[in-house]
Amino acid sequence: MTDSPRPVPALAHSWYWTAPYVAIAVLVVTALAIVWMLQQREAEAQRDMIVRDVQWAEKTIRLHKQGAENFLQQVVADLVAGTLDAVSFDQRVTQHIASQGQMVEVVWVGEDAHVRWAAPAATAAARPGEVLAPEDRVPFARARELGLVSYGEPRTNGLPVFQVHVPVREAEEFLGTIVGVFSAERMLSELVPEWFVERYQTSLVNARGQILASSEGTLALDERTTFEVPLDLPGAGLTLRAVAFQAPGATPHAFFLIVIAGLAMIVLWSLWLLRDHVRQRRAIEDALREESAFRKAMEESVITGLRAIDLSGRIIYVNPAFCRMVGFDEDELLGAVPPFPYWPEEAYDECRRELEMSSSGRAPTSGFDLGIRRRDGERIDVRFYLSPLIDVNGHQTGWMASVADITEPKRVRAALEESQRRFEAVLDGLDAAVFVADAATDMILYANRAFMNIHGYDVVGRSTLRVSVPQPERSEYRVDPRLIEPASLPMELFDGELQHPLSGRWYHLREHASRWVDGRVVRMGIATDITDRRQTDELARRQEERLQHTARLVTMGEMASTLAHELNQPLAAISNYCMGCVTRIETGRARHEELLAAMTKASMQAERAAKIIGRVRDFVRKSEPRPVSIAVAEILDDALAFADIDARRGSGRVVLRLEPNLPPVFADRIMIEQVVVNLVRNAFEAMAGMPPGKRIVEVSARALDAHAVEVAVADRGPGIAEEERERLFTPFHTTKPEGMGMGLNICRSIIEYHDGHLEYADNPGGGTVFSFVLPTGAVREQVA
DSSP states (O other): OOOOOOOOOHHHHHHHHHHHHHHHHHHHHHHHHHHHHHHHHHHHHHHHHHHHHHHHHHHHHHHHHHHHHHHHHHHHHHHHHTOOOHHHHHHHHHHHHHHSTTEEEEEEEOTTSBEEEEESTTTOSOOTTOBOOGGGHHHHHHHHHHOSOEEOOOBOSSSOEEEEEEEEEETTEEEEEEEEEEEHHHHHHHHSOHHHHHHEEEEEEOTTSOEEEEOOOSSOEEEEEEEEEEOSOTTTOOEEEEEEEOOTTOOOHHHHHHHHHHHHHHHHHHHHHHHHHHHHHHHHHHHHHHHHHHHHHHHHHOOSEEEEEETTSOEEEEOHHHHHHHTOOHHHHTTOOSSOTTSOGGGHHHHHHHHHHHHTTOSOTTOEEEEEEOTTSOEEEEEEEEEEEEOTTSOEEEEEEEEEEOHHHHHHHHHHHHHHHHHHHHHHTOSSEEEEEETTTOBEEEEOHHHHHHHOTTOTTSBTTTTTOOOOOGGGSSSOGGGOOGGGOSEEEEEEEEEOTTTOOEEEEEEEEEEOTTSOEEEEEEEEEOHHHHHHHHHHHHHHHHHHHHHHHHHHHHTHHHHHHHHHHHHHHHHHHHHHHHHHHHHTOOOHHHHHHHHHHHHHHHHHHHHHHHHHHHHHOOOOOOOEEEOHHHHHHHHHHHHHHHHHHTTOEEEEEEOTTOOOEEEOHHHHHHHHHHHHHHHHHHTTTSOGGGOEEEEEEEEEETTEEEEEEEOOSOOOOHHHHTTTTSTTOOSSTTOOSOHHHHHHHHHHHTTOOEEEEEOTTSSEEEEEEEEBHHHHHHHO
C-alpha cells in the first residue's frame, strides 16, 4: 500500500498556488524587457547594416569614378600623342558612354576656354566654338594651375550635372582640359544596385543640402535609420545619403504584448486545470516516487531532449534536457496544448502541420527539422525523431520525440556554403582562367567561368590533356606533380608563359600544388591572357630597332665628309704606288724587289680602305639583335676606329685604358658600338670650345666583379648644367641646334636591353663621365 498524501497547511497551500501567478507576472515583465531589448538590438543592427551598405555603395561609385578618370586620361594621352581626331574622339566617347551611362558627354576645352570638340555630337549640350560658362571656369582654372584632375560644383538648374576637368599638357605647354560631364541621376541609377534602391531611399546631395537626384519607393521611410557619406569627388561637394524603408509586413510592437498576454492567459488557464487535477495526481505521487526518482536520474544524465504528447497533442512529459533546450520550465510545458510556448509566432502554421503529421503517424523515420523559440526569444533549430508511446497494455497512448539541437551544425554548414559561394563568386569574377586538376590523373576538379569560356562548360571531370589546356611539359615542372608528397605542400610548380596549341594566344601560367578538400594533391593553375601585351612589346621592340638603325644612319651621315677624307688617303696612296710601278715598267727600269715592295704597300692601303668600308657597312646594317659572348677590347677597338676619325679631324685624341684579363661580355657588338660612338662624339662636341691640345677623351673598361664589366667615357669639357640634368635622358630634348634629342635615350634603351644601366657623374678633373655596366658571358650561360 502506498502512504496517503499528507495534508498541506492552509498557508502553504495558498502560497503553492500564488507562486505560479507571481512567476507569470515575472514572465510577463521579463518578456516585455526582452521585447524592448530585441527592438534596441534590431535598431542597432539596422544602423550597422545601412552604414556597411552605404560605404559599399560609396566604394562602388569611387571605383567607377576612377575608371572614368582613367578613360579621360587615356583620351588626353591620345590627344597629346596626335592619334586622335574629331571623328575618332566622337566614336570613342560615344562607345564609352554607351557602356558607362553615368557620363553624358565629353568636351575638349582649349587653353582659351573655348570648346574645341564635343561628343556625342548628336546629344552634346556644348558646341564647338562656345565659351566655357563662368561657373565652369573655376575647375578649369584649378586644373590648369595644379595640373591635377579637378571637379566642379553640380549645377542645379535643369538636369543636375557636374564636371570633371582633366588637364591636357604637352611637355610644359597647357593645351586645355578634357571635360567629362556626369549626370547625377544616371550615376544614381547606373551605379547603385537595384537591391540597394529597394532597401533604401538613396539621394545625391550637394554642399548646400540640395537633393540633386533621388530614388523613388512606395514604402514608408524609417527616418530613424539614416546615414550619409561624402563622395571622393574633390571640389564637387557631393554626399551620398540613404534612408531605410520600413520593412513590408513588419509586426507591430503591440503584437508581442498581446501574444505575451495571451500566453500568460494560457498558462493561467493551464494552472487552473492543473488545480482541478492536483488531488488525483497527489494520490499517485507516492506510488510513483521511487520510479520517478530513477527516471529522473536517467533523464538528467542524457543530453538529448525528450518530449511526449498524448493522442490529442497535449504535452505529457519533458526531460530536463528538453527544458534547457527551450528555456521553459517543466511545469510550463507539461499539459500545454498547441500552440506550444516554444513555437515561434511566425511559424504557427508550419508547426501545426508537423504536429498533425506526427499525430497521424506520417512522420519520416529519419526525423524532420523544426525551428523553435526559446523562452528568451532566441530561435534555434532542432531535429525531431518520433516513435509511438505504448502503455503496459500495448495500447498507443501518444508519441515520444527525441529532440537534438542542430543550430550550431546548421550554422556551420550555412557558413561553409556561404563561404563556398563567395569563393566561387570571386573566382568567377576574375579575368584570369583558374582551374584545379588532380595531380595524379590530370582530371579537372574545378574551373571558373573564364576558364569555361575558353575551353567549354563541360570541362569539369575531363582530363586537361583532352581540353587543350596550355600547360608545360613534365620536364618543365620544378617537381613532377605525380611524385609530390602531401607533407611538402604547398609548393610552386611552374611560373612562365605558354602558347595555346589551338588558338595561338599567349598565357602567363602559374601552377601551385596544394591539398584539395578531400585530402588529395591537386594542381591549381591561374592562366592570364597576355597576347595583347606580347604584341605590344613586340611592336615596341621593332620600333626601337628601327630608331636605333636610324640613329646609326644619322651618325654615319654626320661623319660622311670625315669618312670620305679618311678613305681618300689610302685610295691616293694606292693610285701613287700603282702609277709608280707603271712608270718604272714603261721606262724599263723596273726591278723585281722594288715592284714587290710598292705592290705590298698598295695592298696594305687597299686593306685599310676595305676595313673602313666594312666597319661602316656593319655599323649601318639593319639586323636583329644577336647578343653573343664577345671581348670588350674587340668592341671598343671597332667603335674607336670611327671615333678616332672625328677626333683627328677636330684636333682631338682618344685614350683607351683597358684593365688586363677582362672577362668577355654578353652583348650585341653593333649596338654597344653605337653606344660608345655616340658617347665619344658627345664628349668631343662638349669640348668644342677648348684648345685642341686639351680635347682628350678617355675610354676605360674595368671588371666590377665576376658578373659585370663597367665601360666609362670621360671628357674634360664644362660639364652638365644643373637645369639639364633632370631632362638629360628625356626623348627629343637636346642642347645642340642640329640635334634630335634621341641619342642618350637610345643609348640608355640599348644598355637596359642588355640588363645593364647607363649613368653619369662629374669628372674630378673637370667634365663628365658616362658609364654603363654589361653582364659577363658567364652570367648568361648560368641563366641559360
